[in-house]
Amino acid sequence: MSYTPASTSGDDTINGDAQPDIIDALQGNDTIYGGGGDDELLGGPGNDKLFGEAGNDRLLGGTGDDRYEIDRTDTVIEELNEGNDSVYFRDDTFTGIYYMPANVENLVLVGRFNNMSALGNGLDNRIFGNNTGNDTVYGYIGDDYIQGDFAYFGGSNSFSGNTGADMLYGGHGNDVIWGDQGEGRDLIYSLADDMLFGDYGNDILYGQAGADTLDGGLGNDTLYGGAGNDVLNGGFDLLPPGKEADLFGSNYFPGNDTMSGGAGDDAYLFGRSSRSDRIVDTSVSGETDQLRFEAGVIAADVAVRHEGNDLNFYIVGFIDNKLSVVDYFSSVNRPLTTAVFSDGTVWTSAQFEAAQLGPIGNGDRFIRGTDGNETLTGLGGNDTIDGKDGSDQISGGDGNDYLLGGAGRDLLMGGNGNDVLNGGGDGDRLLGGAGADTLLGDVGDDFLDGGHGNDVLDAGTGQNRLIFQLGDGQDIVRGIATAGVADRTTIELMKSYAVGSLGSSPVGIASTEVVLTRTGNDLVIDRNDGDDSVTVENYFASSAANLYPVHNIRFSDTAWSNADINARVVAATPSPVPPSPGTTQIGTDGNDVLTGTAGHDNLFGRAGDDYLSGGAGNDFLNGETGKDLLEGGAGDDMLVVDSVLDAITERPAEGTDTVQSYISYALGGNVENLTLIGNIAISATGNELDNYLVGNGLDNVMLGRFGNDVLYGDAGDDFLNGELGQDQMFGGVGSDTVIVDDLGDFVWEAANEGTDTVQSYISYSLQGNFENLILIGQTGVVANGNALANVIQGNDSDNSIDGMGGLDSLSGNGGNDTLTIHSGQEQVAGGSGGDTLQLAADLSFLNMAGLAGTTLTGLESVDMGNGSATSVRLTLEQMLALSAESDTLTVDGDAGDQLQIETGWRRDTSGTAGYDQYSSTAGGETGILLVGQAVTVTMADWAA
Incomplete structure (x- = not known):
C-alpha cells in the first residue's frame, strides 16, 4: 500500500494494513499506524505520532516534535534541528542495548518486567527507564536527564550520565547511579x-x-x-x-x-x-x-x-x-x-x-608521594617528604625538613627551619626560606634561592641560576668546576626577590655595590653594607685549566665573566658594617598582631586574620592563612599574598618593596615589584611606578601599566605587555607573546626558548630569537623580520613588510601593502587592497612558474627597483594567478631590470602615464600588464 491523503493540511489518522506500506501524511499533526509488513512512515511537517507495529519499519517524522513507538526491528530517521522528538521503545522480550537514533532528544523504555539497556546520543537527552524492569542506561555525550522509572513502580536500575552536566534521577527501585566521565557538574537524585x-x-x-x-x-x-x-x-x-x-x-x-x-x-x-x-x-x-x-x-x-x-x-x-x-x-x-x-x-x-x-x-612526618604531579605539605616538626617522580610542589613548613623532588620539574619550598632541599633529576626550583638551608640542584637546569639565613647551595650539573638578595646572610656556593659550556652556573644578585628568567639584563644590585676578595681558593662576594656575602668554595682551585664552579655574576648594570671576576679580585675585604638585629615572630591560629623591630624581621601570621607590621629594616611578612593586613614599613620589604582578601599597605619613600603572590595580583600604591609563585597559571599587573614583574614558570599574563617596567615571563607560554612607558620584556622559556607600543621598549629572548611572537603598534624589527611579528593598531607601519623563518602579518593599513631573509611567511591583510622577498622561497599573501611584491637586491631573478597562485597570492604589483639588475619571468596564466581581485599587474623597476613574457603579449597604444601597456588573451581570459618605462620587456617562448 502506498498512501497519500487528499488533504495536506489536516490532522490525519492513517492505518496501514498487513502488507508493506509507504504512508506519507504530508502536513498536519498526524497519527500513523504501520500495521503488518515492512513499512515506511513519513510524518512530514507537524507534531506526528508514528507507530511501527509489526515488521521491520522505517519511520521518518520530519519537522516538528514527533513521537515514535517502535520495537527492536524498527529504524527511526531524524535530521538535525527537526524538532524535539521522542522514541518510546516498546519490546517485552528485548534484553540487549538500544542505541538512541541520531538527532532524537528523548527516550522512554517501555516493557513488561524485562530488563532493558539504552545508550544516548550526542544531544542533551531525556531518558526514562522501564517501569518495572532492572534497566541499564548510559547518557553518553551531552547534558542529559535520566530517570530510572517513568511511573511509580520501580525496578532496580543502573545508569550513567557519561560526559556532560547531567541530571540523574533514581526513581523508586534500588538503583546504582554513576555521574561518570567528563568534568560536568552532575545532579544525582534517588528515592530508595x-x-x-x-x-x-x-x-x-x-x-x-x-x-x-x-x-x-x-x-x-x-x-x-x-x-x-x-x-x-x-x-x-x-x-x-x-x-x-x-x-x-x-x-x-x-x-x-x-x-x-x-x-x-x-x-x-x-x-x-x-x-x-x-x-x-x-x-x-x-x-x-x-x-x-x-x-x-x-x-x-x-x-x-x-x-x-x-x-x-x-x-x-x-x-x-x-x-x-x-x-x-x-x-x-x-x-x-x-x-x-x-x-x-x-x-x-x-x-x-x-x-x-x-x-x-606538629610531630615529625614522613610523606611519600607517587609518580604523578602532586602538592605535598609538611607542618611543624622535622619532616621528610619524597615527591618521587612527577612535577611536584613540596612545602616543608616549620621545622628542619628534608625535601626530595625526584625526577620531574619540581618546586621545593623549605619554609622556616634549617632544611635540606634536593631537586633530583630535571630542572627544579628550590626556595630555602628562613633558616640555614642546604640546597642541592642535582641534575638539570636548576633555580636555587636560599632565602634568609646562612645557606649552602650546590647546583650540580646543568645551566643553573643561584639567586641572592639583600638580607640573605652569609651563603656558601659549592659545585663542580667546569668550562661553563654544557654545565654553566650563574649568580644573580638582587635587591628585591626575583624568581624569573632574567635574560641578559637582570635588575638588582649594581656592580659598584660589591667587593670581590680571595681567601685561599675561595671567592668571596661581599656587599658594602657588611650584612650579606657569598663565598664560592674552591673557585680558584682549577682556574689554571679555566674550570670554575661559577661562570657569571649578574648585576643590575652589567654581567661579569670569569675573566672579569678574576680581574676585580682584591687582596682584602673591607671591614663589614655590623648587621642590624631582627626578630622572627610566628603567630597562632587566632587573629594576631605582630610588630617588627628596627632590624630585618621575619613575621609569619599562621591561621587567622592577622595584622603584620614590619617597621624599619628589610622585613619578610607572610600572613599565611586568613584575611591578613601586611604593612612593610621603611626598608626593602618582601610581602607574601595568598588570598584575594589579603591587603598590603606601603607609604611613599619606604624602600623598594616586593610582593610574592600565589594568586593573580595587581600592585597597590608604593609597591615596586611583584613575583608570582606557586603552581597555578596566574597574572601580574603593575602600577604607576617603575615595576619589576616576574612569572612563576607557568603560562602567565603580565601587564606593566604605567612607568618604565621590567617584565620577566620565566618558563611557560607568557603574555607580556608593558603598556605605557619604555619597558623591558624578557619572555624566557616557552612560546611567549610580547606587546610593543613605544620606541623605547626592549624585548629579549634567548635561543631555543620556544616560538615567540611580537605584537607591535609601531614600526618594528624583530630581535634575535623571535620568530613571529604581528602588526596591530590602525596605523600603517614598517615590519622587518630577522634571519629565522618568520611569520609576519600586517594590520588593515598600508604596511611595508620585509622578512629579511629566511623561509618567511608574509601576510599583508588589509591595506595597500609592500611585501619584500629575498630568495623567492617565501610565502606571500597580499590580502585585500592593492599589494606590491618588492624584490630585494639579493634576488636577481624570479621565475613565477610554480609560485604564482601558490606561494605568491593577492598581489597586484611587482617592483624590481632595488638598485641592482633584476629579472622577472611570468606567463599570462601566472599573472592572473597572482591576484583574485584584479586582471591587471603593474611591474616597476630601474634601468637594467627586465620583464620576460611570452610572445603572445601585444603592446597596446593606450596606457597610463609613465607605463607601457601590454595585453594577452587565452582561454577566454585577458590580462593586462602596466610596465614601468625604465624596465626592458623581452618576449620569447620561455617554456621552450
Missing part, C-alpha cells in the same frame, strides 16, 4: 536504597529517602544523604560489582567535598584518598552518625583539633587531608557520635570534645 557515584566533576548527590551509599568521586562534590541510614564518601572508594577500582593506576581521586547525611543513622567515609572534606549536618536526639576511616588508617595516624566551632580531623603526614565537621560545637545534638578505624579502634564524641586523641600538634 541506592548507590550514587559522582565520578568526575563537581557533583551534587541527593540520597533522599532510603539507606543510600553516596560517593562523590573526583572533584569538589556536595553529598546529601536525606532520610535513611546512609553512607557518604567524598572521595572514590566504594565500588559496586563490575566497576574497576584502578581507573588511572591508583585510587587517589581527590576533591574538596561537602557531605550531609540528613535524617537517619549515617556513616561518612574519609581517608588518605580524600582531600579537604566537610560534613554539614544537623542531628536529632537518638541518631548515631559515624565517621569511618578507610583501610590502613589507624588511630595513630589521625589528629583531632578544635578550630572555632568546627571539629577537624587530619591525616598525619597528609596535611591536605582534612575533614571538618562544621559547627560541631555549636550544635545541640552533635552531628557525629563515633569514629571507627580499620583496626577496630572506636573514638567517642566525649573523646573528640576532650581533644585527647591522636598526635595533636
